[in-house]
Amino acid sequence: VQLQACGGGLVQPGGSLRLSCAASRSIMSAKVVGWFRQAPGKGRQGVAAISSDGRIWSADSVKGRFTISRDNAKNEVYLQMSNLKPEDAAVYSCAASYYDGSIFYPNPGEFSHWGQGTQVTVSS
Numbered sequence: 001v002q003l004q005a006c007g008g009g010l011v012q013p014g015g016s017l018r019l020s021c022a023a024s025r026s027i028m029s030a031k032v033v034g035w036f037r038q039a040p041g042k043g044r045q046g047v048a049a050i051s052s053d054g055r056i057w058s059a060d061s062v063k064g065r066f067t068i069s070r071d072n073a074k075n076e077v078y079l080q081m082s083n084l085k086p087e088d089a090a091v092y093s094c095a096a097s098y099y100d101g102s103i104f105y106p107n108p109g110e111f112s113h114w115g116q117g118t119q120v121t122v123s124s
Helices: none
Strands: 003-006 009-011 017-023 032-038 045-051 056-058 066-071 076-081 090-097 111-114 118-122
Touching (some): 017 032, 017 090, 017 118, 032 076, 045 066, 045 076, 056 066, 076 090
Parallel strands (some): 009 118
Antiparallel strands (some): 003 017, 017 076, 032 045, 045 056, 066 076, 090 111, 090 118
């Protein structure tokens, strides 16, 4: 397993969660590591991405609420989610791309390595 996501759970609206994506060293050399989510009946959506040199992209729907970061020493990428809304509920997955252009808009087709998803449920 090269990528493994964890940290999902049940949270009330307005609450916070931090997702973690543990990666093998070879994956951390990827150009871009991204977080995606997929809700039932919907397509996979890019949430946030971070490049090997620290550039960040995030979806408009999560700007100001979600923060992506990475710890190269620990080979981990994080997604700090705050002020969660019911529409944020989905299965969240992390993935790696070796294409530098993925930082401008993370197209799932450009990500060659995927971890298993972690469920985020936002409900009162």
